[in-house]
Amino acid sequence: MSSTRPAPPPVALVNPANRNEGAPRGDDEQVLRLEDVNIFYGDYQAVRGVDMTIGRHQITALIGPSGCGKSTVLRSLNRMNDLIPGARVAGRVTYHGEDLYAREVDPIEVRRRIGMVFQKPNPFPKSIYDNIAYGPRVTGMRVSNMDELVEKALRRAALWDEVKDKRKQSALALSGGQQQRLCIARTIAVSPEVILMDEPCSALDPIATSKIEDLMFELSRDYTIVIVTHNMQQAARVSHRTAFFTAEVDEQGERHGRLIEYDTTNKIFTNPAQKRTEEYITGRFG
Numbered sequence: 427m428s429s430t431r432p433a434p435p436p437v438a439l440v441n442p443a444n445r446n447e448g449a450p451r452g453d454d455e456q457v458l459r460l461e462d463v464n465i466f467y468g469d470y471q472a473v474r475g476v477d478m479t480i481g482r483h484q485i486t487a488l489i490g491p492s493g494c495g496k497s498t499v500l501r502s503l504n505r506m507n508d509l510i511p512g513a514r515v516a517g518r519v520t521y522h523g524e525d526l527y528a529r530e531v532d533p534i535e536v537r538r539r540i541g542m543v544f545q546k547p548n549p550f551p552k553s554i555y556d557n558i559a560y561g562p563r564v565t566g567m568r569v570s571n572m573d574e575l576v577e578k579a580l581r582r583a584a585l586w587d588e589v590k591d592k593r594k595q596s597a598l599a600l601s602g603g604q605q606q607r608l609c610i611a612r613t614i615a616v617s618p619e620v621i622l623m624d625e626p627c628s629a630l631d632p633i634a635t636s637k638i639e640d641l642m643f644e645l646s647r648d649y650t651i652v653i654v655t656h657n658m659q660q661a662a663r664v665s666h667r668t669a670f671f672t673a674e675v676d677e678q679g680e681r682h683g684r685l686i687e688y689d690t691t692n693k694i695f696t697n698p699a700q701k702r703t704e705e706y707i708t709g710r711f712g
């Protein structure tokens with residue numbers, strides 16, 4: 427951020443009454459920032475010393491070999507690690523400059539503003555309509571017209587045309603790709619600013635994957651997206667910036683995830699600065 431740029435307006439993570447406020451606007455604004463982030467599961471340090479920023483309305487891909495800490499880092503961005511017994515995040519993770527881990531911050535509000543879509547589509551065993559209405563209801567959002575909200579979320583997730591006549595039917599009857607778009611619609615329904623996606627296409631066929639990729643690109647006009655993917659072609663196709671992680675072995679023989687290189691996706695895939703990045707993207711290791 428340039429020193430002349432005015433600071434973004436504070437975002438109330440603490441006060442749920444402000445949840446319907448629009449997201450602050452600004453082009454290359456940083457939405458999330460990690461500073462010397464270290465993540466532990468009990469005594470085991472899974473991730474070491476990560477520094478990176480996530481820009482607004484960008485798709486940021488986290489790539490790297492299995493076990494290098496991509497999902498762990500992703501979960502630190504909306505305090506999902508809080509739900510894992512023994513997990514602990516040290517260092518600073520800020521959202522528009524606010525410490526996400528400050529004592530007074532409400533993790534529920536964090537997860538509403540920074541939503542998450544998982545690897546395996548996980549709709550609730552409820553109707554399509556109720557899957558979308560669930561979040562607004564439980565978070566106490568003031569909604570004047572729920573039908574409209576449901577329609578908007580389904581349209582936004584490119585699912586409306588396929589389900590408009592069966593909104594009262596079970597979400598479990600949808601195909602895997604439709605279920606994943608429903609999960610995206612469910613995330614969108616509570617008006618987040620950021621959507622975290624943990625390998626959202628790994629359980630889907632190529633056609634469903636391509637629909638989700640198109641959707642991600644479309645959504646990046648309004649949302650900031652961070653995606654973990656094993657699929658390098660996918661990272662290259664959809665993301666603006668790519669972070670390459672790998673696991674390093676310390677003197678005691680323990681493996682710790684490290685961020686090796688973070689740059690524009692074009693740079694990472696055409697002219698990476700680090701040899702390890704090049705070896706990984708050319709398939710020589712990992």
Ligand SMILES: Nc1ncnc2c1ncn2[C@@H]1O[C@H](COP(=O)(O)OP(=O)(O)OP(=O)(O)O)[C@@H](O)[C@H]1O
Pocket residue numbers: 467472490491492493494495496497498499510656683
């Ligand atoms: N809930 C947990 N409890 C203990 N250790 C964990 C837990 N989740 C992950 N780990 C460990 O932390 C390290 C990083 O795991 P993580 O799942 O973040 O890696 P990843 O890069 O996302 O892997 P993959 O690509 O295989 O999903 C691994 O050594 C893993 O075994």
